[in-house]
Structures are given as structure tokens and as C-alpha cells.
Amino acid sequence: MSQALLMELNEEIRRLYIAGSDLAAGDYRLKRLLPSFEQLGERAPVFKKLGEGIAALIDEGAGTDTARRLQDVNLLLQSVLRTQGKGAAEGETAPLRTQPVRLEANLSYRKLSAVRTALTTRGGGRHEVIVEAFREGLFRDVRLVPLAIEALNDPYVEIAEFAMNDILPSYGPDIVPHLLESFRPDGGKLEARKLTVIARNGGKDVLDVVHKASVSGSDEVRTTAIRLLAGHPEYEQVLLDFSRDKKKSIREAAFQALAASDRESAAERLYEAFTGKDREAVSSSVMQSRSELLNGWLVRDLSELVASVREGTASQEEMANVWNEVRRYIWALHQKTSPELGRLYMDVMRNYKLYMYKLGWAFLANEAMAYIQHEHSEEGRQLVRAAVELDLKKHAQTASFARDLFKKALPVLPPERLFEAFGTILEERAKASSLSRSANEAKQLMDTIEDMVVIRRYREIEQIWSYGETGYTYHVEMPPQEELAGKWDPRWLDHFIALDRMALVSAFARPGHAEAASYLLDKLKRSPEFRNRFANLAVMGLVRAGVSGEELHEALVRAVEDERNTECREIEPFLFDQLCRLPASYADRSRAALPKFGSVSGEQLEYVLKTMESSNRS
Amino acid sequence: MIEITETWIDSLAPNSAAIKNGRDLNKKGKFTGLHRSEDGQVLFGECQGSGKTPYMPSADFVTPDKPVMRCSCPSRQFPCKHVLGLLYAYAEGKPFTAAQIPDDLAAKREKAEKREEKKAKEAAAGTPAKPKKTNKAALKKKILAQLEGLELLEKLTHSLIRRGLGTLDAKELKAVQEHVKQMGSHYLSGAQIQLRKLHLLLSAKEDREDAYSRAAEQLAVIHAFIKKGRAHLDARLEDPELAPDHESTIEEWLGHAWQLTELKEAGLAGSDAELIQLSFISYDDVSRQEFVDCGYWMQMDTGEIHFTVQYRPYRAAKLMREDDSFFEVAAVPELYRYPGDLNRRVRYESFASRPLTESDMGRIRRHAAASFAEVVKKVKNQLKNPLGDPNPVVLLRAENIVTDSNGRIFIADAQGETLELRDVLADGTVHLLKYLAEEHLRDVALLGMFNHEMRSGRLVVQPLSIINERELVRLLY
Structure with missing residues (x-):
């Protein structure tokens, strides 16, 4: 009860410090407190003294002495209040339960403070300090753990990603409960990064959390969560459902997660999207997918497309549409191999003249040539050679002859044949004036060669x-x-x-x-x-x-x-x-x-x- | 042969940048020569610097406890990176060839030797150190100036208070700053610090409400300081023969820097003390315009918690050795204690060290206070003195660490008394508790820093370190 009274007095004193002590004279609030102090003063001398101080303070005749009187009361009150501090718990308590992270705490101030500064300030050179500290094992010190978690939110992306990909994963599953504790599914990038670490370190136990976040989080957290569900067959149906979501970003994330699956259902869904309305959203995922099933279908379709134009009966508009489709398929199959694809590209090489020159599908022809050159078959070699010979004929006297075609021909033609085909340019140069066309072509050729050697x-x-x-x-x-x-x-x-x-x-x-x-x-x-x-x-x-x-x-x-x-x-x-x-x-x-x-x-x-x-x- | 560890070299370096630079010199092979003297007492070498001629760093172990480092480089850091690099090369086990000590180094050593001899001779002859004669007229003049300064300070604070802190404008704040300067010319460096603190509080842009409360507290401190300072100076003016007051901290408040000889005369020196550092912190004290390196140590025979402090003024901070955590046991032949309360500042001129063992943990733990009620009584007794240290540090015996329904954390003693754990310093530690294992939370000794929070009326403790039977876990540094 007396502490409450003292605190009340403290508030009034504080008010006078802010307003100015000259206003203390006759202050009615202090006047109201005075009787309580006088009453308590009968038993405790401290209260009596405080009462006297208050009385002097509110005395109308204080004149210029108000500041001293206020200081006197304040000084005594501060001392008394400091003896009244309460530190004990008031209600029920229970032993503190912790989630220990097995670490040490044995670094010196100098070592720790350098990393600490790097993690808590802004400015250049911090990334290097942090990476170096991680390599030296300084993050095994428990005092850096909360800062490592904070680092996920660093405005410098490299640091945030280093924390996500290296520092926090090094703590193993122990760190998961601490991340879960502060994980807010409705947050932004920070929470998405947190979730990534949770999923990587938490194993099967946290899949449920990831699943929940994929349903109810912010967009940023949802797309991250969906990608993290990749490779877990029990969530395949969930991913399939997400792939039909209203939001494009969600569908895109689901496609990416499905690209990691080798199941039929995933392949079917990706194929459906690739041939349907979502072709744009799915294209990078299809490119990543290693599913034999899916790639088989793609090769089958591409083969049909490529064969369909042989007749030459299609209209110009139809041809343009087919060509657009063909390009999408080539991209989707880029850097993939399969016997069927090999057969398809051999077929293209056999009809090189048609595709390269009649239809002008250089992209297809060049992709086929590059693929076949990797195969190292005898027939392939001959077809490629024949194709280059054809190119030489078609491109003679064109601007690309001494540059692009030379680069194309160099790995294909035997040395003598290459020299015969291109050396003449240099021979003619020796005879011609320096302003002639052949001089220009010779310069181009030699620049090309110089760039190579x-x-x-x-x-x-x-x-x-x-x-x-x-x-x-x-x-x-x-x-x-x-x-x-x-x-x-x-x-x-x-x-x-x-x-x-x-x-x-x-x-x-x-x-x-x-x-x-x-x-x-x-x-x-x-x-x-x-x-x-x-x-x-x-x-x-x-x-x-x-x-x-x-x-x-x-x-x-x-x-x-x-x-x-x-x-x-x-x-x-x-x-x-x-x-x-x-x-x-x-x-x-x-x-x-x-x-x-x-x-x-x-x-x-x-x-x-x-x-x-x-x-x-x- | 001299034994050198990398940790020892690290501890010599003035700061972590010097450590890195010294190591780099060694790593990058900047040393074109590494030698030791025939008797193995001196290490020296040549190190490529930015200049044409290489620098000649050397380390002289003629007195193994007090090696002398020298270098021909112009750096004002001591020891410089070249000496550190030389020592790192030695610690790493690089070959040092025996060689003659270069002439200029030999000359320097000779001079130092002569100086030592002279000193030894003087000591042997028993010529007592000349008693310092105080110039009474000058002392009187100084005291009068100090009194005048206190008068000035009082006038300033009173005018601020009469006007009211809520309406201060830039002009008045500038006047406060002017007075900060004037306190210096009145030999009142202590007042300077307190007034600067007030100035910082009054010019704070954020959290005005909190700043007002703290300014009111600070004004009470200044008031107490003026009263006590004036009484003290008046007494000294009456009796100029009076020795400085070594009972209370008032001399330090007035700006006195204690000399070790003065402390010894006052009977504040003790011999053969063993010290173990329990915690360390370094912080930027804006009101002092200095960096402060502060270590909390236990004196093992008495169980008292002392502190060492090093002030590094901003202007010299780069050149001074930044103190660091200390992990061994320091055996101090002569320990000087400053006047003080629960924690006293201590100093020593030399020490020997040995590694910390598990039995030391037991000795530390035995000194932990078992009853919180008694500790709180002592702490409050100190807190009620406005000029006392507001943040006493005590080693407490914690049976358990508990939490209530609001998530507040407490330590509990064997009688079930509890004390709330809350951060006091800018460097928080309470949030680290949740990462600790059971063995660090039950039946431990906890080094805690007390603080009275005026507005909430709470007396709280920040955990600095936890000591169980096997280890010392530093939550701060």
C-alpha cells in the first residue's frame, strides 16, 4: 500500500520536472497526497520527512527556491523507491522447459564481437566476415544462434541465403523448434526462408507444418512450402490439386514440385499443362523434369509435328503455328537424351535441306546437328559432313560465311577440305585492294580464327x-x-x-x-x-x-x-x-x-x- | 626455449584487426628472415613492409614474464603487426636460425639493462621514494575552483528545473553543452560525465516519456553529487592535511584518479590473490566519450566479485589494447582495491596464470549466495545511495529456473524465493536461456547484474554467466 503511494508521488514529481518547479506552489494534487504522508509519518520517519518535503514544495512563499525543494523531495523519494523494488514472481511458476541446442559458449569477446557486429550492422565487407567465421566454426557458439536466425532477414541477400543454406542447416534438427516458435505463415521472405530451413532440418516430422503453410500462408510462404513438398509421394495429390489453383504463382510452384516426381500422375499433369492453357507457367518445370514417361510423350509429339510438314500441303499460317510448337518442344527437350530423340534428329539430318533451307527451321536443324555430333555414329558423321557441305554452297558470298559458318565447319571438315573452302579468301585478299569486299571478308575470317586460338x-x-x-x-x-x-x-x-x-x-x-x-x-x-x-x-x-x-x-x-x-x-x-x-x-x-x-x-x-x-x- | 601459444599472442594484440594483420604477414611470407639469438632469449626477424628497407621486429624474453617487443616500423600500435607476425611464425614452428643480434637492437638492450641495474641499485640502497609534497596553495586554489564549478552546476540544473524539462529548446540544450565544457576547466571531470549524460537524455528524440523519467533520476544523482561534493570539499578546505577519502567513492565522482601508491597507503592493497574472470563486457559509453572494457572477477579466497575496468578514450581507442575475455586463473601478487560497495574496482601490475579446472568450478560455486532475501537486502542497501553503483553484480545460487504464466523467467533459491531475470544491458542474454540444456538450468551458480526499474518498481537481474559443476557458460562474453 505504501509503495503505491510512493509511486503516485513519483508520478507527481515527474510531472513537475516536465512542467517546471515554479508551478509547484499550491499544487492541489500534491496537497491531496500530503495527509497520507503525514499519517504514515507518525510511524515511519521517512514518510514524515517526505511529508515535510512536500509541504515545503507546495508552500506559496518558496520564491526562487522551488527547484532545490523539488530536488530534495525527489532525491529522498528515489532512495526510498529503490528499497521497495519487487523482484519475485507473483503467481504460479513451473520449471523452465527448454529446447537445448548442443553447442558451446567458449569464444572470447574479441572473436565474438567481430561476427556480432557483422550480423547486426549494415555496410560492406560483412559477408566475408560471416563466411570466414562459419568456416572457423565460430557459429558453434550458442550466443550466435539467435543472430544466425535473425540473419535470414538480412537486407543483403547473400548473407540471408548463406544463413539459410549453410549456417542454420549446420545445427541439425535441434534448431527446428526454435524456428517453429517464431514461424509466422502469414509473413514474407524471412518466414519463407525459415520454412526452408525447417523443412530441410526437420525431416518427416515437420511435413505437416509445411503442408499447413502451403494451404494457409502468405503467397510468398505458400509457394515456398509447395516447392518444399516435392519428393514426398504422400503429398502428390496435394500438389496435383495445387496445380489447378486459381493463382498462377501457386500453379507454377506446384509444377516445379511435380517436376521432381517420376510418377505417372505427375507426368500426366505436366503433359496436360504443357499441351493446354498453362503452357507458359509449366515450361521451365517440363524442362527440368527427368520423367521418362513425360519426355517420351514429348518426343512422340515432336516427331509427329516434324513429320507433318513433309507433305508441304499446309498453309503459311498453319506452318507458323507448327513452327511455334516445334520450338517449345525443342526447348523442353534441350539437353535431354533418349533413343527416340536420337532417331528423330537423325531423321531431321537426313532431310537437312528441307528443314534448313526450304522451311528455314535453323533452330531445329542446328539442335539436331549438335545432338548427332555428340552421338558419334558413322552415319551421323556423314550426314553432318554433307549438311556442312550444303551450307558452304548455300552461304558462299554471304556475310555469315567467314564467321558463323567457319565456326560450324571447323569441327566437321577435315583440315585440307576446310583450308580449300576458306583459304581461298586469304589468297584473293593478297591480290585485291585493301578496300575491296574480299579484304573485308579476309579480315573477318582472321578475326574469327584469332578469337579461337x-x-x-x-x-x-x-x-x-x-x-x-x-x-x-x-x-x-x-x-x-x-x-x-x-x-x-x-x-x-x-x-x-x-x-x-x-x-x-x-x-x-x-x-x-x-x-x-x-x-x-x-x-x-x-x-x-x-x-x-x-x-x-x-x-x-x-x-x-x-x-x-x-x-x-x-x-x-x-x-x-x-x-x-x-x-x-x-x-x-x-x-x-x-x-x-x-x-x-x-x-x-x-x-x-x-x-x-x-x-x-x-x-x-x-x-x-x-x-x-x-x-x-x- | 621460450614457449609461445597462439592464444597468448592473440592476447597481446591491441585488437582483432591487429591479430588478422599479424597472421597475414606470416601467412603471406612477408618475413625475409627469422632468427633467434645464440642464447635463445631474443627472437628477431626482417619483415617486408611498404617501405624500401624491411622492418626489424624483435621480442626480447630476457625477463620471461615481461617480454619486451620492439620494431623499427613507425606504427603507434603496440605491439605492432610485425612483432605479432614474428611471434605467430615462431608459434607455428617455422625455423628460426641462430644469429648475432643486430647492433642497434643490442645497443637498445644494453641501455635497458643499465636502466634496470640503476633501479635495482636504488632499491638496494633503500632510498625511499620521495614523499610527494603537495603544494598547499595550488590545492586550495583547485578546491575553490571545484566548489565554484559545483555552484555553476547547481545554478544550471535549478534553472532547467524551474523552467521545466518539457519546454527546453535548442538554446538551452546548447547551454547545457557549454556547461559540460566548463566543468572540465573546474577540475570536475566526474560532473562532466554526469552532465553529458543528462544532455543525452534531454536531447533524445525517441521515447520522450522514458527519457523524462530517466532525466528526473539523473537530476537526483546530480543533486546528491553536488551536496556530497560540496560537503567533502568544504572539509578539505578547512583541513588541507586531510588525506583523500578512501572510504567512499566521492573522490572518483569529483574526478580523482587513484594512484596505486595512494591505494596502498590507504591500506587497500592485499597480497597473493587468485582471480577468476566470470564475465566480460566491452561497450561504448557516450557520456564518458570512451569505450569501456569491464571484467567481473571473483577473488577466490573471499568470494567477492570485483571488476577491472579499462577506459579507452575515443581519440586513443585505436592505439590502445582492447581488453578481452580471460579464461584462465590469474594469480596476482599484489591486488589494489578501489573504494566501493558490493563490487570494487581492482587493479594489479602483474600476474601469473594457470588453466581453469573443474575443481575451480566447485570453489566458485561454494561462494554463491544461497539466500536471495539476504542478497536483495544488501543490494537495496547499495541502491538507496544515489551515488552508489546502480548495477551491483552478485553470484547467486539458483536451485531452479522457472517461468510463470506470462512467460516471465525467474531464478529460484532453495527456500523458493524468486527473482525475475530481465535484460539490463544493451547486450541481452535472457533469450539465450531457451537454448541451454537442463544441466545449465538446475542447481547452478548464476552471476547476475541487478537493476531497479524505476517506472515499474521492479528489481530485476540479468544473467551474465552460469556455472555448473563442470563448466562456466558465458552468456555475455
């Missing part, structure tokens, strides 16, 4: 000159020489030299071809600058040409010494590797050139010198 890739490199740190740089890559020798006619190289295409000469250079070697040596002499890509390419070619070590080393060191060779930032990897192989006798000449190289290239050259010197010593 000179590949510049940006990738990781171990910077051995800088303590093996990893860095990134461009690497020039060329196919192995044996591969080129097997697939390409030797005559190409002469054309490339004649037309001065250094990159191609480098790629095709081979031992014993003296002209190529001297061409490349001359190139390196003319453009020795390491800052340009020519020097690296020339050196690659010289190595492929099998130039003797001595000749190569001399050419390299000359290039290093050349006064034009300045302002290089970083030496390209192949060139650097060759420099590292220089014998120690070149040390003095290389050292003299060192001042011309700054930045990374300077460090690289210093490393080269160091290896020379250490090899000298040993």
Missing part, C-alpha cells in the same frame, strides 16, 4: 616476385601445338605471314618453319616495348617456333635493353617466365636496364636478377 583471360596469378601473393592479371593462352597441327592445314601459316597477322603467326608457328621464326624475331626487334602486348605475343611465337635458347635469350635481352622499352607497369606472365629462364651471364646487361623499369615491372626484373644471381652461386 589467342585467348586473353583475366585470372589469378601467384606473384612470385612479391612473396607469392595472389594477384590478377591478363594471361594470353593458345591451344597446344599438337592440337593445332592435327586440326589445321599447315598452309594457313604462310597466309598469316603474308598478311602480317602477328598474333596468328605466333599461335601457328611451328619448329622448322624458318620464315615464321625470322618474321617474329623481326617483330620483336621493331616493337620491343613490354608495355604493349606485341612483345609478349612475339616471344610466345618464338618459343612455339622452337628458336634456339641462345637466339631467344639474346633477342629477349636486346628487347630489355632497347631504349624504347620504358613505362611498363607489369610484365605479362609468359614474358616474365621467359625472363626468369635467362642464364646468369645476362645479369650485368639486365641490371643496367633496371632503372628503366618502375612499379611492378621493376620488382619483377629485380626478382629475375635475384634468381640469376642465386643460380650463379649454386
Whole structure:
């Protein structure tokens, strides 16, 4: 009873602090409280003192002293209230029942706080910290579990998905009750992610929850739940029902779940949708489905469609409709194999002229060719060869001849035949003016070839000159020489030299071809600058040409010494590797050139010198 | 040979970034040389830095308890990442070749040795430390300035109160901030902190109602501080010979920083204490403008709960070593205790450590208070002092952890008395209880932080750590 009175006084005091103590004089609410304090004061001195304080506070003659008087009462009241705190339970209690997660709690503040900050703040670099912490096993600490659950809601999707796919699944079934506790089926993305973890970690026991969520959750949760029901035969009927739902997103989710099933009912439903009104919603699911039954039906239908146009009696409009259908089927069967499909595509190849040129169904013809090339049958090979020969005829003098057709023909035709078919372009170029049509075609062809054999890739490199740190740089890559020798006619190289295409000469250079070697040596002499890509390419070619070590080393060191060779930032990897192989006798000449190289290239050259010197010593 | 563990190196590092940087230097092979002296006392090496010449980090174990770290790099962090990297390389077992100590390092060592010798000689000769002479005139001037500052503070708070907190505008808030600065020039750093706290409460944008209640509480604290401070300073003015008050915390409130020698003179130093850290927390104290690293420790012979505290001012925070949880038993040759109540601040200059064992758990648990009624009495006794620590920390013996129909959680003692568990600090812990197993909930010792919630009139406890027979589960850090 006295605590209630004290709390009431506290409220009044607080009010005066907010309103200003000058309003205390004659305050009727305090006046009303005063008798109770006076009465209690007869037994307890504290109340007497409080009563006196109140009386002084509401005294009209306080003048400017109101603030002090308010502070006095407040100070005493605060002290008294602090002795009145109640901490005990009032009603019935029962032992706390928990859902233990078998984990530890032995990380230090520093370790924990770094991850904690990453999980509870916003900003860059957090993903890395979290992934690293997970790898180190820090999430085995129980104190991070609630934060890992929260992370499902991180605005940075990678973190939310990492929590869903890696962190939370690592806790096993123990985490499920804690997720269920806060799972709200009517929520958004967070709840959908929670449900995903629940389903993955909870096994059979939680299927019922997933089922309920698929019926009564928000759209986001429902579609997730439906997908999670995939692969459980007892819910197949449920999925079949969902596939006839009014909402498209629900039907789509159901189709995806059914695509994981190999049962007849699922195949039938997907087929029905594919041939009915839901063709759009079901297409990606049909593509995913591995059901033999379904794919068998698709091949059967496609075969009929493809055969139906042979007669050539259909109207233009009908043909357009058939073609649209055929395309859908090809997509649905893309990257699938079956004997029937093989037979169908062989049939297409046999009638290549009809489908490719008469009907203009290039998509079908090319898909068939790619499929048959994978099959490696003798008849198939011949049909493909014949098809390409036909293409060569049909496409001569067209813009795609030197580009797309060359790419198509390269794996199909023997080297001599390929050279006969395309080499003439280069021959004619030598005779024609640089503005002619053939000059343009030759350029296209050589660009196409260069794209195939000179590949510049940006990738990781171990910077051995800088303590093996990893860095990134461009690497020039060329196919192995044996591969080129097997697939390409030797005559190409002469054309490339004649037309001065250094990159191609480098790629095709081979031992014993003296002209190529001297061409490349001359190139390196003319453009020795390491800052340009020519020097690296020339050196690659010289190595492929099998130039003797001595000749190569001399050419390299000359290039290093050349006064034009300045302002290089970083030496390209192949060139650097060759420099590292220089014998120690070149040390003095290389050292003299060192001042011309700054930045990374300077460090690289210093490393080269160091290896020379250490090899000298040993 | 010197034995070094990675955990020990981690504990030396000023912060976790330094740990990572040091490890990376070692991992990336930035060390071009790793050596040890012939006698094995000194580790040194060369480490590639951003400059042309490599840095020369070294660790000198001539006094094994107090190794000396040196480095030629310009970093102000101590020890720097190069020294840490050197030690990580050693702990990992990388080969260190025996070599002559470089000249400049040898010269430094010699100088240090001479310094030690000189000190030892002085100690042997028994020259007593010169008694510090206090300049009485200066002290008087300081006290007068402090009194004046208190006057200023009182005037300010009274004008705020008369006007009413509900109608304060930006101009008045600015005046409060001005006064915060002025308290500094009146040697009242304690008042500075309290006034800054008030300023923060008054300028809070969210939850105004709660802010008003807390501002009223804070004004009571300031009022008590002015009254008690004024009385104390008046007494000192009368009698300048008076030693600082080592009974209550008023000196610290007025901004006094205790020297270890002063504590010793006041009889507050004890020898050979064993300490076990039960909990740790680090937080940003905006009203102090400092980061605070605070550890709660049990002194094993008395069972008292002490705390260590390190303040890292914002401006120096990067360069200072961030404290960390401590998992071993610290044997402290000389423990200095600050004036205080249930929990006293303690300091020590050196310690040796040994691993924590299961028998230590038993010793900790024996000190847990069995009767909540008695604990509550002691806690309330402290809480009623407005200048006392409002959040005493106590080790309680919990027979059981129970819950009521509203989902509130309580600990219960053997007599069936209960205390509500509720979060006090910004870092909550109560929600972690539901992940714990039965063995962490029944018959345990629980380190709890008390708090009186003024508006609800509840006295609540936040669980910081739980100790059962086998382990110490840290819910905080």
C-alpha cells in the first residue's frame, strides 16, 4: 500500500520536472497526497520527512527556491523507491522447459564481437566476415544462434541465403523448434526462408507444418512450402490439386514440385499443362523434369509435328503455328537424351535441306546437328559432313560465311577440305585492294580464327616476385601445338605471314618453319616495348617456333635493353617466365636496364636478377 | 626455449584487426628472415613492409614474464603487426636460425639493462621514494575552483528545473553543452560525465516519456553529487592535511584518479590473490566519450566479485589494447582495491596464470549466495545511495529456473524465493536461456547484474554467466 503511494508521488514529481518547479506552489494534487504522508509519518520517519518535503514544495512563499525543494523531495523519494523494488514472481511458476541446442559458449569477446557486429550492422565487407567465421566454426557458439536466425532477414541477400543454406542447416534438427516458435505463415521472405530451413532440418516430422503453410500462408510462404513438398509421394495429390489453383504463382510452384516426381500422375499433369492453357507457367518445370514417361510423350509429339510438314500441303499460317510448337518442344527437350530423340534428329539430318533451307527451321536443324555430333555414329558423321557441305554452297558470298559458318565447319571438315573452302579468301585478299569486299571478308575470317586460338583471360596469378601473393592479371593462352597441327592445314601459316597477322603467326608457328621464326624475331626487334602486348605475343611465337635458347635469350635481352622499352607497369606472365629462364651471364646487361623499369615491372626484373644471381652461386 | 601459444599472442594484440594483420604477414611470407639469438632469449626477424628497407621486429624474453617487443616500423600500435607476425611464425614452428643480434637492437638492450641495474641499485640502497609534497596553495586554489564549478552546476540544473524539462529548446540544450565544457576547466571531470549524460537524455528524440523519467533520476544523482561534493570539499578546505577519502567513492565522482601508491597507503592493497574472470563486457559509453572494457572477477579466497575496468578514450581507442575475455586463473601478487560497495574496482601490475579446472568450478560455486532475501537486502542497501553503483553484480545460487504464466523467467533459491531475470544491458542474454540444456538450468551458480526499474518498481537481474559443476557458460562474453 505504501509503495503505491510512493509511486503516485513519483508520478507527481515527474510531472513537475516536465512542467517546471515554479508551478509547484499550491499544487492541489500534491496537497491531496500530503495527509497520507503525514499519517504514515507518525510511524515511519521517512514518510514524515517526505511529508515535510512536500509541504515545503507546495508552500506559496518558496520564491526562487522551488527547484532545490523539488530536488530534495525527489532525491529522498528515489532512495526510498529503490528499497521497495519487487523482484519475485507473483503467481504460479513451473520449471523452465527448454529446447537445448548442443553447442558451446567458449569464444572470447574479441572473436565474438567481430561476427556480432557483422550480423547486426549494415555496410560492406560483412559477408566475408560471416563466411570466414562459419568456416572457423565460430557459429558453434550458442550466443550466435539467435543472430544466425535473425540473419535470414538480412537486407543483403547473400548473407540471408548463406544463413539459410549453410549456417542454420549446420545445427541439425535441434534448431527446428526454435524456428517453429517464431514461424509466422502469414509473413514474407524471412518466414519463407525459415520454412526452408525447417523443412530441410526437420525431416518427416515437420511435413505437416509445411503442408499447413502451403494451404494457409502468405503467397510468398505458400509457394515456398509447395516447392518444399516435392519428393514426398504422400503429398502428390496435394500438389496435383495445387496445380489447378486459381493463382498462377501457386500453379507454377506446384509444377516445379511435380517436376521432381517420376510418377505417372505427375507426368500426366505436366503433359496436360504443357499441351493446354498453362503452357507458359509449366515450361521451365517440363524442362527440368527427368520423367521418362513425360519426355517420351514429348518426343512422340515432336516427331509427329516434324513429320507433318513433309507433305508441304499446309498453309503459311498453319506452318507458323507448327513452327511455334516445334520450338517449345525443342526447348523442353534441350539437353535431354533418349533413343527416340536420337532417331528423330537423325531423321531431321537426313532431310537437312528441307528443314534448313526450304522451311528455314535453323533452330531445329542446328539442335539436331549438335545432338548427332555428340552421338558419334558413322552415319551421323556423314550426314553432318554433307549438311556442312550444303551450307558452304548455300552461304558462299554471304556475310555469315567467314564467321558463323567457319565456326560450324571447323569441327566437321577435315583440315585440307576446310583450308580449300576458306583459304581461298586469304589468297584473293593478297591480290585485291585493301578496300575491296574480299579484304573485308579476309579480315573477318582472321578475326574469327584469332578469337579461337589467342585467348586473353583475366585470372589469378601467384606473384612470385612479391612473396607469392595472389594477384590478377591478363594471361594470353593458345591451344597446344599438337592440337593445332592435327586440326589445321599447315598452309594457313604462310597466309598469316603474308598478311602480317602477328598474333596468328605466333599461335601457328611451328619448329622448322624458318620464315615464321625470322618474321617474329623481326617483330620483336621493331616493337620491343613490354608495355604493349606485341612483345609478349612475339616471344610466345618464338618459343612455339622452337628458336634456339641462345637466339631467344639474346633477342629477349636486346628487347630489355632497347631504349624504347620504358613505362611498363607489369610484365605479362609468359614474358616474365621467359625472363626468369635467362642464364646468369645476362645479369650485368639486365641490371643496367633496371632503372628503366618502375612499379611492378621493376620488382619483377629485380626478382629475375635475384634468381640469376642465386643460380650463379649454386 | 621460450614457449609461445597462439592464444597468448592473440592476447597481446591491441585488437582483432591487429591479430588478422599479424597472421597475414606470416601467412603471406612477408618475413625475409627469422632468427633467434645464440642464447635463445631474443627472437628477431626482417619483415617486408611498404617501405624500401624491411622492418626489424624483435621480442626480447630476457625477463620471461615481461617480454619486451620492439620494431623499427613507425606504427603507434603496440605491439605492432610485425612483432605479432614474428611471434605467430615462431608459434607455428617455422625455423628460426641462430644469429648475432643486430647492433642497434643490442645497443637498445644494453641501455635497458643499465636502466634496470640503476633501479635495482636504488632499491638496494633503500632510498625511499620521495614523499610527494603537495603544494598547499595550488590545492586550495583547485578546491575553490571545484566548489565554484559545483555552484555553476547547481545554478544550471535549478534553472532547467524551474523552467521545466518539457519546454527546453535548442538554446538551452546548447547551454547545457557549454556547461559540460566548463566543468572540465573546474577540475570536475566526474560532473562532466554526469552532465553529458543528462544532455543525452534531454536531447533524445525517441521515447520522450522514458527519457523524462530517466532525466528526473539523473537530476537526483546530480543533486546528491553536488551536496556530497560540496560537503567533502568544504572539509578539505578547512583541513588541507586531510588525506583523500578512501572510504567512499566521492573522490572518483569529483574526478580523482587513484594512484596505486595512494591505494596502498590507504591500506587497500592485499597480497597473493587468485582471480577468476566470470564475465566480460566491452561497450561504448557516450557520456564518458570512451569505450569501456569491464571484467567481473571473483577473488577466490573471499568470494567477492570485483571488476577491472579499462577506459579507452575515443581519440586513443585505436592505439590502445582492447581488453578481452580471460579464461584462465590469474594469480596476482599484489591486488589494489578501489573504494566501493558490493563490487570494487581492482587493479594489479602483474600476474601469473594457470588453466581453469573443474575443481575451480566447485570453489566458485561454494561462494554463491544461497539466500536471495539476504542478497536483495544488501543490494537495496547499495541502491538507496544515489551515488552508489546502480548495477551491483552478485553470484547467486539458483536451485531452479522457472517461468510463470506470462512467460516471465525467474531464478529460484532453495527456500523458493524468486527473482525475475530481465535484460539490463544493451547486450541481452535472457533469450539465450531457451537454448541451454537442463544441466545449465538446475542447481547452478548464476552471476547476475541487478537493476531497479524505476517506472515499474521492479528489481530485476540479468544473467551474465552460469556455472555448473563442470563448466562456466558465458552468456555475455
